[in-house]
Amino acid sequence: xxxxxxxxxxxxxxxxxxxxxxxxxxxxxxxxxxxxxxxxxxxxxxxxxxxxxxxxxxxxxxxxxxxxxxxxxxxxxxxxxxxxxxxxxxxxxxxxxxxxxxxxxxxxxxxxxxxxxxxxxxxxxxxxxxxxxxxxxxxxxxxxxxxxxxxxxxxxxxxxxxxxxxxxxxxxxxxxxxxxxxxxxxxxxxxxxxxxxxxxxxxxx
Amino acid sequence: xxxxxxxxxxxxxxxxxxxxxxxxxxxxxxxxxxxxxxxxxxxxxxxxxxxxxxxxxxxxxxxxxxxxxxxxxxxxxxxxxxxxxxxxxxxxxxxxxxxxxxxxxxxxxxxxxxxxxxxxxxxxxxxxxxxxxxxxxxxxxxxxxxxxxxxxxxxxxxxxxxxxxxxxxxxxxxxxxxxxxxxxxxxxxxxxxxxxxxxxxxxxxxxxxxxxxxxxxxxxxxxxxxxxxxxxxxxxxxx
Ligand code: SF4
Ligand code: SF4
Numbered sequence: 164x165x166x167x168x169x170x171x172x173x174x175x176x177x178x179x180x181x182x183x184x185x186x187x188x189x190x191x192x193x194x195x196x197x198x199x200x201x202x203x204x205x206x207x208x209x210x211x212x213x214x215x216x217x218x219x220x221x222x223x224x225x226x227x228x229x230x231x232x233x234x235x236x237x238x239x240x241x242x243x244x245x246x247x248x249x250x251x252x253x254x255x256x257x258x259x260x261x262x263x264x265x266x267x268x269x270x271x272x273x274x275x276x277x278x279x280x281x282x283x284x285x286x287x288x289x290x291x292x293x294x295x296x297x298x299x300x301x302x303x304x305x306x307x308x309x310x311x312x313x314x315x316x317x318x319x320x321x322x323x324x325x326x327x328x329x330x331x332x333x334x335x336x337x338x339x340x341x342x343x344x345x346x347x348x349x350x351x352x353x354x355x356x357x358x359x360x361x362x363x364x365x366x367x368x
Numbered sequence: 369x370x371x372x373x374x375x376x377x378x379x380x381x382x383x384x385x386x387x388x389x390x391x392x393x394x395x396x397x398x399x400x401x402x403x404x405x406x407x408x409x410x411x412x413x414x415x416x417x418x419x420x421x422x423x424x425x426x427x428x429x430x431x432x433x434x435x436x437x438x439x440x441x442x443x444x445x446x447x448x449x450x451x452x453x454x455x456x457x458x459x460x461x462x463x464x465x466x467x468x469x470x471x472x473x474x475x476x477x478x479x480x481x482x483x484x485x486x487x488x489x490x491x492x493x494x495x496x497x498x499x500x501x502x503x504x505x506x507x508x509x510x511x512x513x514x515x516x517x518x519x520x521x522x523x524x525x526x527x528x529x530x531x532x533x534x535x536x537x538x539x540x541x542x543x544x545x546x547x548x549x550x551x552x553x554x555x556x557x558x559x560x561x562x563x564x565x566x567x568x569x570x571x572x573x574x575x576x577x578x579x580x581x582x583x584x585x586x587x588x589x590x591x592x593x594x595x596x597x598x599x600x601x602x603x604x605x606x607x
Contacts, residue, residue: 165452165473165533166439168593169562177591188458188599219440256598264458264599274594275573285569286597287459289471290577290588292547292563295554300481307479315439316387316480316530317409325384347385347409349439 166314207241216351253281436529463603471566492518
């Protein structure tokens, strides 16, 4: 379950893409964890995330945010677009002492600085070493930058191409197209703000 | 997944949604059952104006397609929805990856290509030869008939899934040999895989794996996952 890893992009276009995940350890600190995950989401919600979600319940574009915050179990996610906010959320999470594990996905340098500001130290990291094997089967890099924001692969490359074309023809705004893609990502880790920018760039070609 | 041919109005709205490109048009829309991975995206998207998509529980071994491809399906053995385990996400609590050790995730079919288990089998056997320890709670490990060889149950080899992850660990100094074996095995498969590499962060915020990976010409990514150490209770050595 490494669904927030492998988000493709450049330093520039990943600078507005940070995913926070909150999870209990099965069989260790699971007891009472749903309320803690819900508290995590409420803290995150206070900082204007561009997406929240929890598996089974869906994300804020496919379900009511209040329903997600009130019922999250197993795992919870929130997406932010700037490191300053991430640092503030981490500080609040530290003070809340939920005892749940929190993982931040984003540019390593920026996340390390966020941790420093929040008085936290990174414990373990997970790097992407890229895509290996028959890479000739992959779609273009610009399509991958969008599709890899759903680590479960629920946003198809054909949907990205189709919606970029809709944006180009003026039938849909980039924001609405990005929200339609975000709906497919059940965990709520898709970043529609970044996707709208990437789609706008695709449509301009 | 099936499409009800009686109610399909051939509007083609569903076509772009399928990650496997398994839906095509005949007189009405049809799903290529060989290529469909039962991920449920078409149904959940709600795009069909005639509610044509029909999801039915499949018998073994096809049942694996949904458990590996539909994130809303929970693996019975691990109680985890999706394809893998908690890996490093709860490492400060579980102590799964200690200092001096590395974790490796090999995510077949990702991003967006899909994989047959026969490709997973080839790579798992190569990794076993390189001396890795497979993660016992991982759903792919559960499909191995012998964890010492990495051999996967023959019954499932032709099943196609959106993605499946091999998870394993080894002492960090073995990284060049393990990644070398992985590189060779990558030449033998008909799909792609994304590679995850897990390592503990030192008290000064440095990561020992960075130097090793750079030295062997596989530079780590600029972005990735950071466990920020908030889980409690801490595992022994999980400072
Ligand atoms: S279940 Fe998934 S793979 Fe099968 S037709 Fe629907 S979207 Fe495509
Ligand atoms: S969206 Fe529904 S009605 Fe339209 S082609 Fe697909 S299955 Fe048929």
